[in-house]
């Protein structure tokens with residue numbers, strides 16, 4: 001494996017593995033030492049169409065040699081087209097473009113509060129969120145996520161977020177008060193450990209929001225753009241949100257995000273009340289359109305759904321072969337979690353030793369989230385490497401489990 005030489009000048013907030021990558025193609029990465037790795041992490045569900053997809057590269061070069069950025073003071077036809085396509089493919093009427101998942105969630109929260117305000121309910125500003133949630137690392141989104149490890153040492157928690165257990169409709173009902181503006185939830189918790197929220201619970205939230213005049217926000221930063229075998233995960237439940245955020249897979253690796261909404265939910269965001277310098281620039285918008293060219297092509301999402309089924313079948317067999325390591329297989333489409341009997345960090349390290357990238361998550365889960373362009377042979381190869389990682393973990397001296 002490669003080693004990074006000089007002391008790093010980067011703030012040490014990340015525990016990085018000792019490997020660097022030089023290039024990629026599809027589901028494969030080549031390290032700076034020239035070794036090939038199978039990428040079943042997709043840069044945390046970001047490289048949705050794989051590395052160096054020819055259409056993405058062609059778009060980057062074409063748009064990059066023409067125009068990158070003019071600001072939101074002027075028209076951006078690529079952005080108009082991208083927004084129209086997102087709206088046409090979803091529940092949404094309108095789109096606000098941002099640059100990261102957290103920023104899209106900030107837009108969603110502001111949009112919901114402002115809608116309540118413009119309707120004469122300035123007292124309604126609180127947002128209900130769920131235990132195990134992850135909504136980003138800005139000051140407001142760490143308050144929304146509610147996790148102590150992300151809040152600690154950063155001063156007073158931003159006011160206005162109430163957290164309750166997922167799955168308990170009565171607890172949600174009881175937590176809604178005169179100050180509640182919105183409910184925000186990931187249809188499948190990603191960082192929380194690929195925890196699929198029951199469709200019946202989402203339906204219950206929808207009904208509750210309708211009854212109490214609240215806005216329903218789906219954080220699909222991780223689940224969106226085909227990851228679960230549908231364009232957005234809400235389609236599995238049939239429950240439509242008022243506001244939805246998308247980021248990770250949206251630009252295939254180019255940083256961009258979007259906050260989608262019904263016209264009614266977005267009513268409060270009038271000229272001048274919200275903005276971003278970078279959001280929706282010409283380069284990002286061209287690349288976003290290129291992602292949609294691929295993901296919304298006929299048959300693409302059905303293929304993802306089919307491969308997801310295959311992957312989960314193979315992983316169920318893996319669990320049967322290694323019951324001391326794998327406890328449970330869960331997820332939807334190509335967003336799969338293995339609940340483990342060993343620490344997920346150890347498992348990811350064992351997989352890395354087999355030249356396979358996977359991503360640890362909460363709840364003792366490791367995420368298997370390959371690029372959506374993965375094929376059957378790569379799934380078989382990835383599962384073979386996961387088996388080798390399990391075998392290596394079984395051979396090591398016993399450690400405390402969970």
Ligand SMILES: *Cc1c(COP(=O)(O)O)cnc(C)c1O
Nearest residue numbers: 100101102134135136190221222
């Ligand atoms: C990754 C993630 C975020 C945060 O996205 P950033 O781009 O890191 O700000 C928010 N919500 C969910 C569900 C995520 O998975």
